[in-house]
Amino acid sequence: MDEEDSGLWLIGLGPGDLDLMTVAAVEKSKKCDYRFLEGYTALLPDNQLEKLTGLVGGFEKVMRPGVENPKEILDLAKKSKVALMVVGDPLQATTHVDLQLRAEALGVNCHIIHGISITTIVTGAVGLQSYRFGRQVTLAYPYGEYLATSPFNLILENRERNLHTLVLLDLDPTGMGVEIQKPMSPKVAIDVLIRSAKKIGVDIDDWKIVLCTDMGGENQTI
Amino acid sequence: MDEEDSGLWLIGLGPGDLDLMTVAAVEKSKKCDYRFLEGYTALLPDNQLEKLTGLVGGFEKVMRPGVENPKEILDLAKKSKVALMVVGDPLQATTHVDLQLRAEALGVNCHIIHGISITTIVTGAVGLQSYRFGRQVTLAYPYGEYLATSPFNLILENRERNLHTLVLLDLDPTGMGVEIQKPMSPKVAIDVLIRSAKKIGVDIDDWKIVLCTDMGGENQTI
Numbered sequence: 001m002d003e004e005d006s007g008l009w010l011i012g013l014g015p016g017d018l019d020l021m022t023v024a025a026v027e028k029s030k031k032c033d034y035r036f037l038e039g040y041t042a043l044l045p046d047n048q049l050e051k052l053t054g055l056v057g058g059f060e061k062v063m064r065p066g067v068e069n070p071k072e073i074l075d076l077a078k079k080s081k082v083a084l085m086v087v088g089d090p091l092q093a094t095t096h097v098d099l100q101l102r103a104e105a106l107g108v109n110c111h112i113i114h115g116i117s118i119t120t121i122v123t124g125a126v127g128l129q130s131y132r133f134g135r136q137v138t139l140a141y142p143y144g145e146y147l148a149t150s151p152f153n154l155i156l157e158n159r160e161r162n163l164h165t166l167v168l169l170d171l172d173p174t175g176m177g178v179e180i181q182k183p184m185s186p187k188v189a190i191d192v193l194i195r196s197a198k199k200i201g202v203d204i205d206d207w208k209i210v211l212c213t214d215m216g217g218e219n220q221t222i
Numbered sequence: 223m224d225e226e227d228s229g230l231w232l233i234g235l236g237p238g239d240l241d242l243m244t245v246a247a248v249e250k251s252k253k254c255d256y257r258f259l260e261g262y263t264a265l266l267p268d269n270q271l272e273k274l275t276g277l278v279g280g281f282e283k284v285m286r287p288g289v290e291n292p293k294e295i296l297d298l299a300k301k302s303k304v305a306l307m308v309v310g311d312p313l314q315a316t317t318h319v320d321l322q323l324r325a326e327a328l329g330v331n332c333h334i335i336h337g338i339s340i341t342t343i344v345t346g347a348v349g350l351q352s353y354r355f356g357r358q359v360t361l362a363y364p365y366g367e368y369l370a371t372s373p374f375n376l377i378l379e380n381r382e383r384n385l386h387t388l389v390l391l392d393l394d395p396t397g398m399g400v401e402i403q404k405p406m407s408p409k410v411a412i413d414v415l416i417r418s419a420k421k422i423g424v425d426i427d428d429w430k431i432v433l434c435t436d437m438g439g440e441n442q443t444i
Contacts, residue, residue, distance in 0.1 A: 012338075019246035020336060022236065026245065089342050092352050114242060116234075117342040119352065120311050130314050130341065134357050135385055157383065163357055 008077040008103050010090035012115020016044060018051050025085075025113050026055055032083035034076055035059035038067055041095055042087035043171065043183065052085075059085065064172075067095055070102065077108045089117035122166055122212055134158030136166040139189055152196035186211050230299040230325050232312035234337020238266060240273050247307075247335050248277055254305035256298055257281035260289055263317055264309035265393060265405065274307075281307065289317055292324065299330045311339035344388055344434055356380030358388040361411055374418035408433050 011029055014020035029035060037044065037052070039061045044052065053059065062084070066072065076082050090096045090112055103110035123130040135158060137151040151167070158165045169184035190209075197204045233251055236242035251257060259266065259274070261283045266274065275281065284306070288294065298304045312318045312334055325332035345352040357380060359373040373389070380387045391406035412431075419426045 014244065015336075017246075019249075020244045022242045022244050022338070023248065024239075024241035027241075089338070091345070092342065094351055097351075114237075114338050114343050116244070116311070116336050116338050120314065120339040120342050121336050123313070129316055129319075131358060131360075135355065135383075136353060138353075161357075161379065 004081070004109055006078060006080055007082070007109030007111060008073065008099075009081065009083045009111045009113060010096055010100065011083050011085045011113045012089045012117075013044065013052075013085055013087050014116040015118050015121060016042075016048060016087060018048050018055060020116050021055070022113065022115065025115060028111075028113055029056035029083045029085060031081065033080040035083045035085060036062045036066070036073065038062055038084055038086045038096075040064040040067055040172070041093040044087050056083075056085075059083075064095075067099060070099055073099075074103060074106055074108055077103065078106070086115070089115045092117045092119060118168075119166060128164055132162075132164055133166055134161060134163035136168065138168045138170060139184065139192055140170045141172070141184060141188070142192060142195070147192070147195055147199065149196045149199055152193065152200065156200075156202065226303070226331055228300060228302055229304070229331030229333060230295065230321075231303065231305045231333045231335060232318055232322065233305050233307045233335045234311045234339075235266065235274075235307055235309050236338040237340050237343060238264075238270060238309060240270050240277060242338055243277070244335065244337065247337060250333075250335055251278035251305045251307060253303065255302040257305045257307060258284045258288070258295065260284055260306055260308045260318075262286040262289055262394075263315040266309050278305075278307075281305075286317075289321060292321055295321075296325060296328055296330055299325065299332075300328070308337070311337045314339045314341060340390075341388060350386055354384075354386055355388055356383060356385035358390065360390040360392060361406065361414055362392045363394070363406060363410070364414060364417070369414070369417055369421065371418045371421055374415065374422065378422075378424065 009028055009032060011025050012022075013025065014022070035057060037059050040063050062073070067084075073082060073084065084090075084096075084099070086093070086096060091100075091114070100110045100112070119136065120130075123133055135154055137154045139151050140148055142148075155165045155167065167189070169189050171183050193204065231250055231254060233247050234244075235247065236244070257279060259271075259281050262285050284295070289306075295304060295306065306312075306318075306321070308315070308318060313322075313336070322332045322334070341358065345355055357376055359376045361373050362370055364370075377387045377389065389411070391411050393405050415426065
């Protein structure tokens with residue numbers, strides 16, 4: 001591990017069970033002067049928050065504005081070691097790729113410590129081959145009457161090529177990333193799929209959907 | 223962590239740098255009575271072998287026959303705790319999904335401890351969005367005159383949909399998984415691509431290829 005005095009470390013926590021943090025993630029988070037937990041792209045289960053404090057020390061939570069407009073974090077990282085801890089793998093979300101680019105533009109050292117991503121776990125856990133998955137999609141909350149059908153179209157394209165789709169469910173009903181996160185329930189997800197299918201005129205009665213929640217402390221239903 | 227007396231643990235080591243092993247992977251490997259390192263689907267760099275011994279204790283290496291015909295391992299796992307340590311994530315290779323099914327059929331408890339997979343790291347490391355990747359493929363060594371064009375066709379299909387392809391390079395020139403592994407060199411990979419393109423009649427002069435090696439201790443070229 002390097003001995004730099006300042007910089008930003010984007011640190012992956014893995015899928016929510018902190019036993020699945022890497023040794024490097026624990027060690028580096030401990031050594032940072034400031035620690036932030038990113039609460040916008042994914043959620044750490046409540047019962048793990050205290051455990052995280054015990055493992056690496058105290059931290060502050062940041063939401064979307066703090067991450068997408070990260071003046072405070074980057075200013076700190078110019079003079080001290082700052083950890084931004086992210087559930088999953090930090091570079092799976094474009095938000096953090098953007099943060100990395102901003103840091104580099106400001107001459108702030110930016111390091112990545114990878115974590116296990118849910119995108120890795122799901123394919124094996126459901127007994128399907130990772131090679132048979134097409135492009136992944138995120139199903140967004142509908143905004144009032146507006147329903148985006150592009151995720152549904154991508155699933156259709158994968159199906160036409162006989163591929164599975166990993167569908168990630170939205171966390172943020174407002175789309176603003178500021179309030180309390182609310183993971184989309186399966187009921188809402190199915191409703192979005194059915195409404196999308198109706199809008200496009202496709203019959204999805206025979207589709208097979210595998211529902212996974214809390215992977216890595218897990219709970220599966222078909 | 224459970225207190226069972228026997229069983230098989232499929233343990234992911236992550237991408238080759240052992241600092242990227244999870245806390246759970248280190249702890250559980252240590253506690254097993256027998257440890258095997260799977261040397262067939264991926265390679266652990268030589269300089270990490272000694273480090274692994276220091277971290278978790280001694281181990282034996284198993285190649286493809288030991289994993290695909292795992293009587294010895296499963297017999298051991300009936301009476302004691304057996305770790306099969308796998309570079310990357312254990313369930314990314316179908317070989318291990320198969321092993322899991324065999325264990326369950328024999329009534330042997332089988333547990334998975336996930337690891338960081340190269341498939342997670344690459345998308346972010348090259349600065350591309352994971353959402354824009356289509357189906358991944360493995361480029362196999364050609365056998366004499368025989369050249370399988372199916373991987374190339376899958377890359378073409380992704381390109382037609384404006385998607386990137388993660389191309390994994392074969393490790394095993396013989397296809398048998400018994401001898402010394404030899405990761406495919408970029409030169410051979412490019413040659414396979416060019417020969418495939420010629421066979422099918424496609425011009426690939428303007429393709430952009432990002433070459434990644436030793437990811438997680440890394441070394442990139444475009």
